Amino acid sequence: MAKVLMKGNEALGEAAVRAGCRFFFGYPITPQSELPHYLAQRLPEVGGLFLQAESEVAAINMVYGAAGAGARVMTSSSSVGISLKMEGISYIAGAELPCVIVNVVRGGPGLGGIQPAQSDYFQAVKGGGHGDYHLLVLAPASVQEMVDLMAKAFDLADKYRNPVMVLADGILGQMMEPVEFPAEILQELPAKPWATDGARGRGPNLINSLYLEPEKLEEHNHRLFEKYRQMQEQETMAENYHTDDAEVVVAAYGSTARIAKAAVDMARKEGIKAGLFRPVTLYPFPTEEINQACAKAKQVLAVEMSMGQMIEDVKLSLNCRLPVSFYGRVGGMVPSTRAVYNEISALAQKGGEQA
Amino acid sequence: MAKVLMKGNEALGEAAVRAGCRFFFGYPITPQSELPHYLAQRLPEVGGLFLQAESEVAAINMVYGAAGAGARVMTSSSSVGISLKMEGISYIAGAELPCVIVNVVRGGPGLGGIQPAQSDYFQAVKGGGHGDYHLLVLAPASVQEMVDLMAKAFDLADKYRNPVMVLADGILGQMMEPVEFPAEILQELPAKPWATDGARGRGPNLINSLYLEPEKLEEHNHRLFEKYRQMQEQETMAENYHTDDAEVVVAAYGSTARIAKAAVDMARKEGIKAGLFRPVTLYPFPTEEINQACAKAKQVLAVEMSMGQMIEDVKLSLNCRLPVSFYGRVGGMVPSTRAVYNEISALAQKGGEQA
């Protein structure tokens, strides 16, 4: 297929359609509204359903119902709205239902602002809802990657029977880049013999997260964590950019990684051995990959549009064996390439000293 | 005052009343219902208001309104219900409103079970809601401490204009121990000139978390984090038990710390140099204190009723300089003293080896 110029939000929509997603339940919120607008038009064209729910709470529970009924289904929102979905997401994880949740992050806390941010990292990867559970979290850094990861998201959701979050931000959602879509619209979806579609010729199926006996609930938790272990083994993804010989490694994801990449370019021009490590899966965090990327590193710099969240996973993954510093902007402010370059350059001068 | 034998949930209620709290908005859920039951009876006696909200979402927003109006106010729930409050909690943190939120944790994820758990640690300390914010999180380990920390919670909330969470679990909520209450019922509360009580003879007050200009929102975030820095400096609390010469330090909070204490006793009887480090503030985490407690340690063991959450803060606080192992039970299962002892004893044999 030829390339088309498309907004990230809309590209997510088209990618979902091509991945066989036919059901969207959501509630409007800036800066992700182009995604529902797109699907409101597009889904009926392919025999699918777009339904604006009465709230984010209703939306995530409609997703629960539809996922439990066997559909490829998604929802999307931004920060405030995602917080309202925490109970529902915990239920979906507990009931092991596959679905895709898009969070186009904006500044917080509270009503905050509508400009891009990455301050929902903890919520996405540690579990903003109650209980021990994890989403699989994918963080694209370009519109093309939004398309590619969206397809992947649905596959992973089905493979693990686990909710997958695509974590973007206002920049990615709003920006246009050329993209190529898979030519085919996926028609054949994996069989879901566990789904509730009327117990025709078989025993009843049950979608559930309640285990009143603690022994059973513990067992259930262990089963979930066995899945997470498998994901850690099989699904981590990351991009390395000039990390081979890098003495200063910048760790950044999403839009911020794009800025960091430009800063690395700038640093390389100045003869600084800088590199970029970009986790693509935020959960499971690419632990092995970051250790490889930092093989030659003396300093690590986490750059985020937050007050410092992913930095904890960076430190833990490296077992704190390298000094990890932080540079962040928040509330909708975006780091400039130069500011990141300045941080790199300062660290390069430090060598292996504790930051 | 003479000691009385009281359930943890009820003791929390009485302690709140004595701390001058006159407003409770909440929604029933096991295993914290004795707290609302108690206050439904008790608050009207002291001229206060108990109101059962239509939902947890409504409850937390009533708390927002009442806190913004200048009242000492609280809510309480358990796991599932706390997840529904995530948006509201993020708003309260963003609008810098003082209030107390009790979470009597039960097993998750989803509907999970109703037995005790500690699997909402991440949600409590990292911010289950969106955006960069933090609750002050207090974790009592006895009914008496529930009483003491409840009073403290209201004071800290007012001092920092920040929501404070009291993180308990089903055991603490349900168990009876003798407690002593402060004799006086607090009558004089701190003045709140910022509260919205009708702009009589002054300019209008505003309770708000919206900052459409990213520069302003960034500034606001920095202001919040300056508060958190101060809390870290001034408010951390922890208990040390036989840590002075301990080679194996168990880190545990809440009920689990009680079990760990008994296991330490058992180990000491066997001649093992074991100790217990019990964080009382989970956020801010007592970083300095744990480093002191581990001064002689060769091994650290995190024990939780979760799949391993606090362990991350333990590692980060220690900058990964000691091997940290984990023992946990989940889903309402409670670790036995003997099982924890066995872990300690195994670690004691390892010495300084990586776990």
Place this chain on the structure above:
Amino acid sequence: MITIYERPQSLTANTMHYCPGCTHGIIHRLVAEVIDELDLREDTVGVCPVGCSVLAYNYFNLDMQQAAHGRAPAVATGIKRVHPAKVVFAYQGDGDLASIGAAEIVHAAARGEKISVIFVNNAIYGMTGGQMAPTTLIGQETTTSPNGRDAAVQGYPIRVAEMLATLEGSAYISRVSVHNNVNVIKAKAAIKKAFQTQLEGKGFSLVEILSTCPTNWGLTPLEAAKWLENNMIPYYPLGEFKAAKEVGS
């Protein structure tokens, strides 16, 4: 001898966990009987709520989903939109439906969602220990209205059927009771009509069923039935509040 009344196919053989005399059990059976009679056992998906009936999935011999507290209508919507040809019902208590789930039920009705809701109104939160429900009567003592519900502080009980009947999307709305034989028969007819309304694609259907909670009312089952008759029915009048024409004819 021929068997004329026995446990319907759409119920499993499991012994229910409900308290002695709790009419949740009767309502379960009525729903199952209707499903049997309409031959829908293999074409029905049920949604159970959070409340005493949370374990209904152990009793209905059907595909079931357990929904978060109050969200059964949203979950049922998700299922129905994926399988429009199947019959989807939600079973909800009064705390579940009228309190935390008020938005979801109003919107399912407004959307004309083609689902059937079995709404069990026992004027209390059974599961969690007898707290006040939105349907608790004025003066009624509960664990969170220990001195009786006071309208000045806690407001007035909600008449759900009447409220939902104002919405265009609702096609069949009625209130019945199961405190005695005659009413059980009528209740079953109403449930059947609700399912037929769905089968005929007419829109949203809901049957509000007055039910007892002997345990939390502090009464014997027989006293509870009397209490329902004497106290609930006067405030919650029985009858059809809305019916699409020609349903089930």
Place this chain on the structure above:
Amino acid sequence: MITIYERPQSLTANTMHYCPGCTHGIIHRLVAEVIDELDLREDTVGVCPVGCSVLAYNYFNLDMQQAAHGRAPAVATGIKRVHPAKVVFAYQGDGDLASIGAAEIVHAAARGEKISVIFVNNAIYGMTGGQMAPTTLIGQETTTSPNGRDAAVQGYPIRVAEMLATLEGSAYISRVSVHNNVNVIKAKAAIKKAFQTQLEGKGFSLVEILSTCPTNWGLTPLEAAKWLENNMIPYYPLGEFKAAKEVGS
């Protein structure tokens, strides 16, 4: 010469951010005029919603709280219970009140919460770019009903005033419009009655105000006023749906 009409005291001098001709501005002024006339400027706390009127705190010269989307009635409840002697009002859009906040408004009304709600029904989500609201008319095109609202898929618009009037706790409920002079005068009278209902402790009061969104309707302000008259009023009849006796007399 004496000044007979000018900006009320209870509005600040700030220029509002609303689009040209958006009637949110008229409604703000009416609320402020009523507060002035009842001499309540220093005894009122307002709650603004999430929606185009999210910045209302910049315009009302009063103590204000900004509430989470849909939760203004809960926030107002919190304030009113702490300061029962003050006057508390919530200002909400139709997405805010009738969609995400449906449970909160139903329960504030059922509780007979002594607050006044100014409900601005413009049949659309203004703030977020013209999505369908629960009040969007059948056939109306919005960004999430690009081919016009289809009752079979998206259900029917909710008549909020009628629905809330079924609840015992609601004391004053009316629907007005501000699309022309005569109706603006009536709208103000209704708002005054709502505040008086609160002052007299009668219970919950709500005024639903039909309002324009020229921007998202894709019309000029004057066309929008006409559209409102021709399309909204037939579905949303104006009038009082409930009024406590002797209010404001």
Place this chain on the structure above:
Amino acid sequence: MEKVIFAEDRCKGCEMCTAACPKGIIVMAKHLNSMGFHPATVTEQEKCISCGNCYRMCPDQVITVRKEEKK
């Protein structure tokens, strides 16, 4: 053969059936069942008119009702 049959171990002794029986023939047994309840029972089977009232009011699906086959 019996017209009305009680699955005794399911019975919770709630007495709803006793009140419902127009013939007043349902009584609570002296003994306890496996759940610790006094189960309902009918000894005068012949008086039963197979009306099904007991079945209808039993919340626990204890009761099966049969009638004579019409010839």
Place this chain on the structure above:
Amino acid sequence: MEKVIFAEDRCKGCEMCTAACPKGIIVMAKHLNSMGFHPATVTEQEKCISCGNCYRMCPDQVITVRKEEKK
């Protein structure tokens, strides 16, 4: 003195006032105000009957209306 006064820089040129004026004296100015709108104005002040209709329909508190003091 003028009966109807426009705070010109607040005006968004929506024309709601023009439609409301029973005397039809409100017109849109040719020039732009600081916000880039053509503001509403009245030149024939003497025709104004101080009815306040324009004030009432103005969403932006642009208009102040005065009337002759009664003697």
Place this chain on the structure above:
Amino acid sequence: MLEEVVLAGFGGQGVMSMGQLLAYAGMLEDKHVAWIPSYGPEMRGGTANCSVTISTEPISSPIITEPGTAIVLNKPSLDKFAPLVKPGGILLINSSLIDPGYFRPGIKIFEIPANDLALEMGNTRVANMVLLGAFIELTSAVSIDSVIESLKKVLPEYRHNLIPLNRAALEKGQQIAQNQ
């Protein structure tokens, strides 16, 4: 002194209040005490249990995983808790409802026909008190007087007429245990 006891039986058998009384009595004697109930959703006819710790030292863990004593009032409770009793510990069996003959080496087992004895005294509701009396005799965890004192504080005034019966039941249990 450290007593860790688990009390278990059917919902209506009064095990929760028996445990609370014991804890209360310990508190009156200025000992450290804790009482932890099992809890669950509203389900009738289930089993209920609680655990009580009484100690002269501050209590490390109030959560009892190896009880020094288990008092079991029905068969399911015997099955669940008898195996947990710590070596050298005590198992008190309500032999009115549990078939005799349970045996586990290394623990002391006492069979007390509590319901029968209570019935003899005219009220089966004090069966739990008979067992409590036996427990007190065997462990001296608290005194009978403290239990009675606690009863006075816990019971509403108009129920104080029941106190003599309760004392009698406690003493009956004490006697029986003495003689075993």
Place this chain on the structure above:
Amino acid sequence: MLEEVVLAGFGGQGVMSMGQLLAYAGMLEDKHVAWIPSYGPEMRGGTANCSVTISTEPISSPIITEPGTAIVLNKPSLDKFAPLVKPGGILLINSSLIDPGYFRPGIKIFEIPANDLALEMGNTRVANMVLLGAFIELTSAVSIDSVIESLKKVLPEYRHNLIPLNRAALEKGQQIAQNQ
């Protein structure tokens, strides 16, 4: 080749579509492109801006903090973006709406009376095209043909009658820039 350009003006001046056209044209030439808008809640009369990156290499960062070129259509945009232009960069000013005389050392400044020129051509709405033409002349980021090609793809068929006017405007801008 790497062009990083910011386009800014009032809401109705067509800066967003101008940026999109530019990006589209770049894509048609098989270059790497990215377009990022400012976005905000519904508030009329505010300023709008977008940034466009066009490059022969893969784009590291599409977020432009130091634009190579800024095209400003009104005064607030001049104030905001002129200082950000990177040393050696280009500042294109719509001098129909902005008083002349802005100066910053080390950057190239061009004043184009875009509205006036557009008016001359009969339609002020193509003022943005005049500026775009000038930009193309100064940077050769894309060709005019590609822009026209893009227009054909973006405009609905019944609007294609506007294409000649747009081409004329682009060429007018080109000329003006040539002569500055």
